[in-house]
Amino acid sequence: MNPHHMPNTMRHVMSESNDLKAVKRALLSVTDKTGLVEFAGTLARHGVELISTGGTAKVLREAGLSVKDISELTGFPEMLDGRVKTLHPKVHGGLLHRRSDPAHVAAVNEHEILPIDMVVVNLYAFEKTAAKPGVHFEEIIENIDIGGPSMLRSAAKNFEDVAVVPDPKDYADLAAELDANAGSLSAATRWKLARKAFATTAAYDSAIASTLDALPAEPGSVEKTTELPVTLRIVAPRKTSLRYGENPHQAAAVYTDGTELGIANAAQLQGKELSYNNLVDLDACWALASEFEATVVAIIKHTNPCGVGQGTTVAEAYARALEADPVSAFGGVIGVNRVVDGVAAAEMAKLFVEAIVAPGFTDEAKAAFAAKKNLRLLELKPAPLVDRIKQISGGFLVQNEDFHPITAADVKIVTERHPTPDEMEALLFSWKVCKHVKSNAIVYARLKDGFGQSVGIGAGQMSRVDAARFGAMKAALPLEGTVAASDAFFPFADGLETVAKAGATAVIQPGGSVRDAEVIEAANKLGVAMVLTGVRHFRHG
Structure with missing residues (x-):
């Protein structure tokens, strides 16, 4: 957006980066408890009153922090198995009223609505739930968060007065700023958080819509249809920026679908920073290795296999894969559909390869690879098959994954x-x-x-x-x-x-x-x- 086209209030808030607002009352309700206690402790140290719900409140109390239940704020109990707890005027009025507007202040005072200066909310893990093998339809529906997105949107809309925190990754920076400013946050920080909150709710709603689009028209079944979506939704948060793309003059980044599955979400156990080409090759390598039920090792170079081998052990399968084309294997990537053990790792460590991906590595395997500081080891959780998307000028091509098993009886x-x-x-x-x-x-x-x-x-x-x-x-x-x-x-x-x-x-x-x-x-x-x-x-x- 061109700054000259922004509303006056927005230009004012963005320009006044030192416009500090104290956080006096915070509402915390999170699915992901990572770093929660430490961040809440920082808030408490600055005299912030903590209000919380259900499991979040329990965790905070067990850590010795003083917490007020949401029902004390609203005067209304949590009900309907937790479906209704924050959907209340005393929550959204506390978030949405503008502190600089006398009419707003008078209205909240009349109805005894207390200001809420910070919302720390992350949402039900919808994508993870929907991606679980054997998940039931009812579980998918129940993991659609209603109150969380509503609070994020209310707080983000009123960013001039309220800080909204949808991501635990921001806790450390926010704690440092609170410490530096005696419990206050700047306008620039509140604006940055608001943008992240709206991106979070947009991605969340997109994930729900896309998941439900892939289910049959009649409710109750979780069998995916092969029908492609009427509307293609691609909303994914950036996981990390890459050094460059296929070539050094191209910028690149990797984005995640939020499931913690597949190559994009794999845990890197050691090695140099992953490159764009590494990730493309690793995806191709893993797709080939996971094609087989038997133990298989695939060696890939520039997305094409140069050697594939089966065996009773990973070491045997690797030996057959390497034997097929030892020259091309140099500088390639390796995909394994089994946990890599120490024997196999000792053999793989003899060859220069860029990266290895597998469902796991034993301690002996990690020790064998430890001396190769630059070798990238990726441990991943397998992802279900998905539609393939390719961008072309002016739009996108979408197709189902190429899945068509053939047996001897089929030919x-x-x-x-x-x-x-x-x-x-x-x-x-x-x-x-x-x-x-x-x-x-x-x-x-x-x-x-x-x-x-x-x-x-x-x-x-x-x-x-x-x-x-x-x-x-x-x-x-x-x-x-x-x-x-x-x-x-x-x-x-x-x-x-x-x-x-x-x-x-x-x-x-x-x-x-x-x-x-x-x-x-x-x-x-x-x-x-x-x-x-x-x-x-x-x-x-």
């Missing part, structure tokens, strides 16, 4: 020779890997000691034949007896002939080309087994 064998059991298992393994390779994509794979292993990966080629040639060229392991997966159909027989010439004995592909018969005939002549999935896995970015 159609179209050649005279059928795949052997080992070939079929390798085909299904290669198909899952191929889904995560940029198009055009060809993946060569094999079974080694009964476990899937990529052998050569041709990614991002303009021609399917080139993808087949490039995948063969990249192979560090023998191609003879491998299988091959193609993310889309072979438009001509030449692609099939290329993978057969490289050494593949069986192929998995979607089918659907007008020349399927020609391709199948070529496979029969070459003695190659071929199965069709009827599903395409293009990945354009």
Whole structure:
């Protein structure tokens, strides 16, 4: 907003950064109790009267602080299982009346409404609740906060007189300012807090609307629909700024959906600051590793897998993944769908990699990695599949996540020779890997000691034949007896002939080309087994 177009009062408040207002009475009602007692202690030290609700009041009393229940302020008990406790004129009148307006002051005095100078409120953890596996519809609805957003909005609207604190991360700075100003806060601080409060309620309402949009039209079910939202809502608080984007001249930041799940919310256990490219690669790496039920390690370079391996242990799976392309693995990122133990960590620590993501790391693994100070270790909680959003000039593209599991029972064998059991298992393994390779994509794979292993990966080629040639060229392991997966159909027989010439004995592909018969005939002549999935896995970015 152009300052010249602001209302006079707003220009006045923003310009008078030293306009201090004392905090004499504060209402505290929080879901996240992080730092609560320490901040409330600072308020109490400055003589602030503390008013609180339910569990928040209990925590403060147990810490030895004097607290007045909200019912003492309102003269009305909390009721309806806590649904109604702060929705009262003595709360919102105390927040909304303008101290400089004689009519407002007279009205609150007439009705014995006490001023409330600070609201410390954070909201029910709606996003976390909605994201829980097996969550019930009633639990989702019950975690829609009503009183909290109402107080935040009232306090933020009257920021000239009231400080609103929606985020525990601000407690330390506010405590320091209160100490420096004998219990007062500046106009600049109140204005900054107000903007954060409105951003908080906007994001919260957006999360509720988006979650409910994804549920069936009839109430009661939590089964997500595949129907895309009528209105696309993208509201996410910035988690942290990054040093730069894909390149040093690009600014970048990471934003969170508030669920504490997935790559954006992973805990970094050690290492340098994460970069934009690290996060993109880690997301691709985790998506591939979590595709499998068996123990899998995936090594990614520039969002494409360079090695994927299965095993009975993480160490075995890592050895197979690294063996597939040890050159490209240098400087890549690693994704593991199991807790990383000390044995696996000792092997991984021998290779220079940028980052490793897994559901957890044992103490032995952390000790093995500790010497590699720059290595980034990320521990994450898996996130459910979500719609994919891509920005284009003038708008956005949205699609469902590419989730379409294929089993041996789902494929159609179209050649005279059928795949052997080992070939079929390798085909299904290669198909899952191929889904995560940029198009055009060809993946060569094999079974080694009964476990899937990529052998050569041709990614991002303009021609399917080139993808087949490039995948063969990249192979560090023998191609003879491998299988091959193609993310889309072979438009001509030449692609099939290329993978057969490289050494593949069986192929998995979607089918659907007008020349399927020609391709199948070529496979029969070459003695190659071929199965069709009827599903395409293009990945354009």
